[in-house]
Amino acid sequence: MSLLQQIITIAIAAGTNFLTRWLPFRLFAGKDKEVAPFIQGLGKFLPAAIMGMLVIYCYRNIDFISSPHGLPEIIAGLFTVGIHVWRRSMFLSLIGGTICYILLVNFVF
Amino acid sequence: MQGQQWRNFRFAFSMSTPVLFGYLILGIGYGLYMHNLGFSFWYPTLMALTIYGGSVEFLVANLLLQHFNPVNVLLITAMLSFRQFFYSVSMLTKYPRSGWKKWLLIYGLSDETFVLNYYTEVPQECDATTVHLWINLLDYLYWVLGAFLGGFFGSALNIQIKGLDFVMTALFLVLATDQILKEKDHLSSLSGIAIAVGCLLLFGKTSFLMVTLLLLVAEYYWIYRRKRGIGK
Numbered sequence: 001m002s003l004l005q006q007i008i009t010i011a012i013a014a015g016t017n018f019l020t021r022w023l024p025f026r027l028f029a030g031k032d033k034e035v036a037p038f039i040q041g042l043g044k045f046l047p048a049a050i051m052g053m054l055v056i057y058c059y060r061n062i063d064f065i066s067s068p069h070g071l072p073e074i075i076a077g078l079f080t081v082g083i084h085v086w087r088r089s090m091f092l093s094l095i096g097g098t099i100c101y102i103l104l105v106n107f108v109f
Numbered sequence: 110m111q112g113q114q115w116r117n118f119r120f121a122f123s124m125s126t127p128v129l130f131g132y133l134i135l136g137i138g139y140g141l142y143m144h145n146l147g148f149s150f151w152y153p154t155l156m157a158l159t160i161y162g163g164s165v166e167f168l169v170a171n172l173l174l175q176h177f178n179p180v181n182v183l184l185i186t187a188m189l190s191f192r193q194f195f196y197s198v199s200m201l202t203k204y205p206r207s208g209w210k211k212w213l214l215i216y217g218l219s220d221e222t223f224v225l226n227y228y229t230e231v232p233q234e235c236d237a238t239t240v241h242l243w244i245n246l247l248d249y250l251y252w253v254l255g256a257f258l259g260g261f262f263g264s265a266l267n268i269q270i271k272g273l274d275f276v277m278t279a280l281f282l283v284l285a286t287d288q289i290l291k292e293k294d295h296l297s298s299l300s301g302i303a304i305a306v307g308c309l310l311l312f313g314k315t316s317f318l319m320v321t322l323l324l325l326v327a328e329y330y331w332i333y334r335r336k337r338g339i340g341k
Binding site: 001002005006008009010011012017019020021025028035037038042043046047051052053054055057059061072073077080081085093097098101102105106 | 201
């Protein structure tokens with residue numbers, strides 16, 4: 001990507017991100033307009049699906065066929081989910097999971 | 110600062126301390142992550158300043174390494190930040206309807222700022238909008254500072270940690286786990302995973318996200334139509 005393309009990419013992301021925060025103030029301010037039920041339902045349905053999709057995105061480059069068969073990613077992933085279910089602290093899970101993975105790829109596999 | 114202003118700031122600061130640690134740590138991780146991908150510290154800092162959305166920034170860092178595809182960026186960002194639409198809907202009655210404060214508050218409506226500003230009971234002796242503005246600004250500064258520190262010290266100390274890139278996987282695993290623990294049935298999260306796997310196998314690494322997003326909206330449209338059909 002050229003520098004200009006990079007700037008455009010970042011600008012699109014920044015603009016779109018801002019748009020999602022601003023749009024309700026434009027659409028619903030002042031009036032007692034309700035959010036359309038389809039949009040409301042979509043807002044409940046999408047977040048979980050998107051997080052699941054992004055987990056797959058993170059695992060897209062793993063080669064399961066040749067050694068180590070994605071084992072470090074799978075072990076560290078299970079570890080991350082495990083401490084998160086146990087302690088429910090986002091930052092503990094992030095740090096713990098990442099350190100687990102760093103140790104695995106540097107010293108075990 | 111005068112007494113009233115000081116009280117507002119002190120209250121906002123004390124409310125924002127959990128985010129201080131959270132954003133600094135995640136921000137440093139994000140800055141280091143971009144450094145490890147080969148970007149100068151300007152990238153995480155400027156992206157934190159302009160995009161200001163953690164998961165979007167991690168993903169854009171990846172997209173910057175692929176072929177230029179503005180439509181892809183737009184769709185993925187829109188879907189990822191779609192939840193913020195509903196934060197804004199909830200804040201309609203809490204935030205001012207006009208003036209410069211409104212714009213700053215909208216700009217800074219991240220997940221954590223939303224939680225703080227939505228659920229915090231501002232004490233009688235403080236001004237709610239001023240407290241909201243301070244929380245908003247402080248959270249923003251924590252995140253930008255973290256991203257800068259990670260990127261800057263990453264390159265200054267030439268930190269190359271093999272495996273650090275897992276921080277993004279861990280972030281989405283944690284967010285997905287939170288969603289799965291929260292949802293009533295697992296149709297949504299299972300759909301996301303299953304459709305993404307299918308599309309990855311069918312369409313390959315570059316375009317599967319876009320197809321997955323479109324299929325997810327189509328799936329919900331179908332569910333919605335069926336529900337309404339039954340309701341009639």
